[in-house]
Amino acid sequence: MKYLLVREDEEGEEQLWARCAAVEGLFVDPVPPPREALTLRGCAPAGSLRDAVHRPELFTRTNATAGHCLAVDGLFAARQEPAKIPMELIGCEPTEPLLSVLRRPRRWERAGAELWTLDRTGRRMACHDVGLGIEGVRPSVLGGALIDITLTDGGDNRPSPATRTVWEAWYQGGPTAPNQWASYTSQGRAEWLRLTLQATRARRPDRSGGVHHLDGRYVTDEPGLHCALGEALAGPGGYFGWGWSAFRDCLCGGFGVAPPFTLIWHDAGLARQALADVVYDPGDQLSYFEEVVQALESSGVTVVLE
Structure with missing residues (x-):
């Protein structure tokens, strides 16, 4: 069974x-919600929204103010629950x-x-x-x-049907060698992280000190960073966070390893370049790679980038 x-x-x-x-x-795959339309009334567009009025294809997501409106039609419309x-x-x-x-x-x-x-x-x-x-x-x-x-x-x-091969790999008994996640897409790597979290159900005593090596050859996206970091600290299939908040929780202990320790990040330049445009906090103007390194160092980890 x-x-x-x-x-x-x-x-x-x-x-x-x-x-x-x-x-x-x-x-x-979840049923996508129906497409909704909002009508902005009495607008004074600015910045990218003003440009989009004349050339809609130029409009992109931005954190900057794009103008002011007096009212919005359709914002508080009743929405049906998606079908089970x-x-x-x-x-x-x-x-x-x-x-x-x-x-x-x-x-x-x-x-x-x-x-x-x-x-x-x-x-x-x-x-x-x-x-x-x-x-x-x-x-x-x-x-x-x-x-x-x-x-x-x-x-x-x-899980999505696109991640079935990830489940098939874990069904064989869990990862036994490093970088078994590396061949997957970002979606597959995210599912890999979800399964590592499932496998780490109980908090366990921490060890500190020592030198850990992070293989950075395949860190080309955010899920890949956390896959590689988990393996560096806890071995194949190891878990040390699946995203920013979970990663910060792991730094507080309870997941098998806690600062202080030394992390040697090999081929760190690949992650620095791949995550240059991934920003967690626009106010800090740091890339996700830089945020992770800064969080490690502020928690007592000696990070060596090679």
């Missing part, structure tokens, strides 16, 4: 509700808690549970929330006493 349906009981203890052999609808995307649990062995739901499904329409994905060793590699609204139950296509269950809402945080 590759999947577990789990829910906390009244005492907060995790309770197994079902084992399932397969899932259809795990990898989906169902999910099918195939070849399930239900336990008594789930059997009780199947006997009285309407009572549980607004409840939720977690779907755990197990790797080939039986370790939990990922989990995400699903709704317990049940659209249908039938004998499983796999035969025997198994059943197939269609959930009305398969959850909002499902």
Whole structure:
């Protein structure tokens, strides 16, 4: 069985509700919201907005003031919730808690549970929330006493089909060599980081000191930076933040390594160039690369850029 349906009981203890052999609808892209139009009334355009009035193709996103308007039509329009995307649990062995739901499904329409994905060793590699609204139950296509269950809402945080190969790599038991993330696109690298976070479920004692080497040959985007940093500090598949805020949290300790230590960043020029236009705080006028280096150094890390 590759999947577990789990829910906390009244005492907060995790309770197994079902084992399932397969899932259809795990990898989906969210339904895009409908396109909306806003009408700006009584405008005095300035800067890029003034230029766009005459040449719309020149209008780009900017933090500068683009003029003033007296009113905006359509800003507070009613919006419908996006349609829920169902999910099918195939070849399930239900336990008594789930059997009780199947006997009285309407009572549980607004409840939720977690779907755990197990790797080939039986370790939990990922989990995400699903709704317990049940659209249908039938004998499983796999035969025997198994059943197939269609959930009305398969959850909002499902991975994209474009990241399926990342999941397949982790399903083999987790990374065993550095830079296994390097061949993926930015989207795939971001999913890699999400799985490293899932694998790091509990805070653990920190070690300080020592020298760590960051392989910068493949740091060509923000997710790549965090993949490489996590591996430098915690080994293949290691986690040390998946974005700016999470990275700053890791610097406070609880993720296996804490300052002071020395980080030798090899081929640092590649990240400096690739992230030159990625700015986290426009007020500081620093690139994301420079922000990360500054945060490391202010936390007591000796950073050597090579």
